Amino acid sequence: MYNENFIKDIGTKIIGYSKAQQTEVFIYGNLSSLSRFSENEITQNVTQEDINISVRVIHNNRIGKATTNRIDDPSLKQLASNAFEIALFQKEDKLITPLPGHQEYEEIKDAYDKETADYSAMDRAKAIKSVTDECEKQEINAAGIFSNNTAYICLMNSKGLYAYNKFTGAEFSITATKNKRAGWAEKIAKKVKDINTLDIANIAIKKSINGQNPSDIEPGKYTVVLEPAAVTDFMSYLGFLGFGALSHIEKRSFFSDKIGEKVFSDNITISDDAYYPISQGIPFDFEGMPRKRITLIENGVLKGIVYDLKTAKIAGTESTGHGLPQPNEYGPMPLNLVLKQGNATIQEMIESTKRGLLITHFHYTNVLNPKEMILTGMTRDGVFLIENGEVKNPINNMRFTESIPNIFNNVEMVGKKAILQSSFFGDGFVIPGLKVNNFTFTSKTDF
Amino acid sequence: MRKFTDLALNTAKNLGASYCDIRIINTEYENIKTRNGEIGSIDKSETMGYGIRVVIDGAWGFASSSLITKEGIENTTKKAVDTGKASALTIRNRVKLAPEPVYKDKWTTPYIIDPFKIELKDKLNLLYAADEILRKDKRIIIATGNLSFLREHQWFANTEGSFIEQILLRSGAGISATAIGDDVQIRSYPTSFGGQYMSMGYEMVESLKLLDNAERVRDEAIALTTADQCPPGKKDLILGTGQLGLQIHESVGHATELDRVLGMEANYAGTSFATIEKLNNFKYGANIVNLVADSTIPGGLATIGYDDDGVRAQRWHIVKNGILSGYSTSRELAHTIRENRSRGSNRADGYNNIPIIRITNLSLVPGDWTLDDLISDTEDGIYMDTNRSWSIDQRRLNFQFGTEIAWEIRNGKKGRMLRNANYQGITPEFWNSCDAICDEKHWQLIGVPNCGKGQPGQRAEMSHGCSPTRFKNITIGVGQKGNTSEQV
């Protein structure tokens, strides 16, 4: 993997080659390894190394952009001239925001861990083998992944901005299946040593064993105790649909013109915080602006949204450091959501429930109606009936159709333990479990 | 290229690999999106790299890199071998590849106009012209245009002696308008999420006539904001091709990928209800339902000469006269269903991923109805078209799809437009309720350019041919406001 000086040199060269008035270079590189197992053996095992160099130029209020993975000098020269040529063809854009100059960034603690970077295929295989041996002993089929990766992001421009961040990450997830009944568990962390694969596997194994002989219940409204992974999908779509400035400016968000209004239950506080200890955030956004901590929802009241340079200019405010690679059609997005912990354990949520469902996570959640933020998705890998404060028998999977505002307005309890969960966008969100009332299931399955 | 491919194959053999293949890929990609008269995004990239796959001690290893030098290839091959040796620690079944003839061949997507030779200015002018029509009404808050072109020049070589060069080209184009009123509604052309994609040159873009359709797209988006909500209930459902393509993809295509069926995707995309003991005896759909996989069909996004196992493109039934009749397979897994040859559906996303089983072009064979006759024949129904939302469970049984637009059908007449339409069903029940399929005049290929699968995540492209089709007595209007609890 290339070191920081080498990467910086590439960026400096490109800026030198560029004939444009303003030039920005974005370099992303990674060394990622992932072992995948199913039926208690490793079936796929990959190591990928790559570099991606993107140049964005602004010339006479026109934008151009080009990308390559070639690092030889002629290719870098060609890259700079390709981006410039593209800009010459564009229409003038008066709203274009100039590239920012030098910025100061906060440090992300423990972003890089050498042990994680050096973790080998054999290290992963040994860890997987101890898990699959255990599963075989219990007549369980295990499928899952164990991955570790190192990546860097470098952003620099002709106005003196320089941002570099190198980080590691690891992930273990497992689906344990016995007689077609599955249990699932996952852990993601910056350091591979924080992942105890056998502990995680045991959670999945237990869910699979407890999931035997399910019964059917009818769809309808239920109280649900959601483990953190089950809350992730709602947080992801909430972040995607609700907190970006562009959808507010265009008045197509459920939250448009509602800043200062009570939108969720009192016990809901949500922020975007790349610096939260277990977050895997980056201290700058894709325009090089420092990523700020932003309170989005405080005790149920909509407090703020996130901005990039362009939406900040339109709205007459400052960037919060949440820009995506420019230009893009999505506008700014929060990538490091944190749902503030409450004071209940999952066990206490169960004990306080007369009749309800305990849910591990959801599958293939998607938006039915973006304005109302109505989602649909399936339960997966462990649904259990709760009766009179106790977990009873497993239940066949069901489909929910419910709106995000309904969900977060019916939160009775918030978990005291928040964990980092992978999310369909962003760098993983920090999420506790929730107890939610009046949650709507609309159809069922026979498994 | 031979020099590099030979180096990888020889290095792998010397390190003890029993099989090795290398794919070197040069990719040219151009994607331009306009949004409200400005550049929404622009991606113009050129990349080069390679992936090396080995079988060693009976297990798979893989490594990829973009460093095309002697040293780079040797190191990457060694990494692939080390990874394979680690896999071997856990294996219970040694990798067994179904035999395939050795090929020395070159295959190229047929096309007329090279999209990379069309000037950027002309492409932008087309999108800006569409944008102007779309935004002629103030109620349109977002107008988008999309053009996307991809050329992959691939060199494949394996230790069995095959050397295959392929140049695959595809084009994509589409427009959309989002209107605000009582509600926010989107309308797209020719299909949603970027438009139509086909393995063709720029001639596809020209054939779409984006500008001729822009006014209708705009007016329908506006009309949708005040249209009535799709009512809840059970009705006969006619799906237009812009929705049916995705229905085929999600409820048949993924369900019959053999790796899913065998549990290899259990931790991520999921498994399948269409398990192997059901082969040749399970009633997947009504007798008139025939679904054919075809990697040779002109224009299909998955139309290739050879897959990434080096297996020649084929055509076969997945569902024949309503019965489950086949799966998408690879050289590794063909033997698990007692087949002695792969169907050639093992494909990788670029050079830095391993091939995994992928849906190829999968199409519903046309019937003999005209659309007019089908509507006249429908007493109490709904016509839905253009996918807006999709969700299906991990075994591909319970699905719920939303569409951009719908129309009520009463006593054989297409009536009022409806918004926020959706329907829900269980895969085999749904396909068994199919009672009428329109003819080949209404049949078209719908491109899916964004199919996600695998860990690390991979994207693949394929097309689904279909014509408007009717399904009887389907649950519609799930979760409509105020009706949530009643809809079970």
Ligand SMILES: [Zn+2]
């Ligand atoms: Zn797909």
